[in-house]
Amino acid sequence: MSLGEFELIETYFRQESGGAGVALGIGDDCALLNVPAGQQLAVSMDTLVGDVHFPKNADPELIAERALRVNLSDLAAMGAEPLWFTLGLTLPKADPQWVKAFSQGLFRVAREYSVALVGGDTTRGNLSMTLQVHGAVKPGASLLRGNASPGDQIYVTGALGDGAAALAVIKQELGVGASAFNYLMDRYYRPQPQVETGRLLVGLAGAAIDISDGLIADLGHICEQSVVGASIHLEKIPLSEPVAQLVSFEQGLDWALSGGDDYQLCFTVSPEQVERLESLIDSGKIEAYPIGEITRGKGVACWYKGDRVVPSNNGFQHFNPAEADTGA
Numbered sequence: 444m445s446l447g448e449f450e451l452i453e454t455y456f457r458q459e460s461g462g463a464g465v466a467l468g469i470g471d472d473c474a475l476l477n478v479p480a481g482q483q484l485a486v487s488m489d490t491l492v493g494d495v496h497f498p499k500n501a502d503p504e505l506i507a508e509r510a511l512r513v514n515l516s517d518l519a520a521m522g523a524e525p526l527w528f529t530l531g532l533t534l535p536k537a538d539p540q541w542v543k544a545f546s547q548g549l550f551r552v553a554r555e556y557s558v559a560l561v562g563g564d565t566t567r568g569n570l571s572m573t574l575q576v577h578g579a580v581k582p583g584a585s586l587l588r589g590n591a592s593p594g595d596q597i598y599v600t601g602a603l604g605d606g607a608a609a610l611a612v613i614k615q616e617l618g619v620g621a622s623a624f625n626y627l628m629d630r631y632y633r634p635q636p637q638v639e640t641g642r643l644l645v646g647l648a649g650a651a652i653d654i655s656d657g658l659i660a661d662l663g664h665i666c667e668q669s670v671v672g673a674s675i676h677l678e679k680i681p682l683s684e685p686v687a688q689l690v691s692f693e694q695g696l697d698w699a700l701s702g703g704d705d706y707q708l709c710f711t712v713s714p715e716q717v718e719r720l721e722s723l724i725d726s727g728k729i730e731a732y733p734i735g736e737i738t739r740g741k742g743v744a745c746w747y748k749g750d751r752v753v754p755s756n757n758g759f760q761h762f763n764p765a766e767a768d769t770g771a
């Protein structure tokens with residue numbers, strides 16, 4: 444890295460933001476980190492490429508917020524406590540103003556979730572970033588995709604479809620008023636990783652996944668890995684007020700089922716644990732909505748008020764649309 448870039452890192456990326464157990468942070472060849480005694484390290488990485496995963500000309504503060512929030516969502520889906528992250532940043536040029544704004548957004552989220560930036564790499568090229576997040580979870584306590592069983596209830600933690608609606612607005616396929624615009628941009632750039640809920644679900648939920656590619660695709664991963672099927676009841680899928688008002692119910696559902704970018708959790712709860720979960724929901728500690736049940740079948744089957752229905756398409760598949768299979 445050139446001296447200019449080193450100064451950028453010293454100035455903008457060496458900041459306090461929490462995260463226990465940092466023995467040595469940014470500045471040496473490696474960071475040195477103390478994993479809490481008796482805990483496993485949960486590690487996850489996401490890459491966001493300019494004009495593929497976000498518009499290149501978007502506000503750098505928002506790009507950074509989204510990048511870290513999306514990564515933290517993976518820790519939430521395991522029930523892990525966020526501790527540290529690293530950042531691989533590729534920039535077309537070392538523009539201090541851009542980096543300053545980017546770091547402001549990044550550390551706003553880092554402080555909110557008490558995660559420390561402990562290292563990274565900075566290179567020149569087309570705008571992209573790779574973040575790796577590290578969290579801690581008790582051995583055997585993680586919310587694995589393979590832990591669903593027939594008879595389990597399926598829940599989601601909040602409205603689905605906002606991410607796809609926001610993308611339609613960004614692509615100028617959907618015109619909206621100021622308040623819906625602000626709501627949707629906030630949901631797109633500042634998704635709320637369900638870290639607290641994920642941790643409360645440890646010992647309570649069976650399987651969990653964060654919804655990044657649409658409910659059908661992501662619940663489908665739970666089904667594949669648990670070797671079960673799922674029945675979901677479309678009239679129970681929570682849609683936000685703005686989406687319900689902006690478009691038809693069918694369009695809202697299509698976004699919820701196949702759109703992606705929502706970063707809510709989808710999780711399963713055994714019949715024995717449902718009462719405990721419902722009491723956490725009633726007391727306001729967890730927000731979650733029952734949408735269906737795990738079955739002995741295969742794939743995700745959709746029902747609408749008692750009738751079987753087949754959705755128009757599948758969740759966004761990054762590489763191989765031809766392999767999409769709803770199991771319906």
Ligand code: ADP
Nearest residue numbers: 444452456469470471472530532562563564565
């Ligand atoms: P090396 O040549 O050993 O890879 P670098 O010069 O790339 O080291 O980085 C120097 C220090 O700055 C290291 O501690 C590294 O982790 C940190 N660093 C580099 N880029 C970033 C970044 N984008 N975010 C956070 N830390 C970074």
Ligand code: MG
Nearest residue numbers: 444563564565
């Ligand atoms: Mg390096």
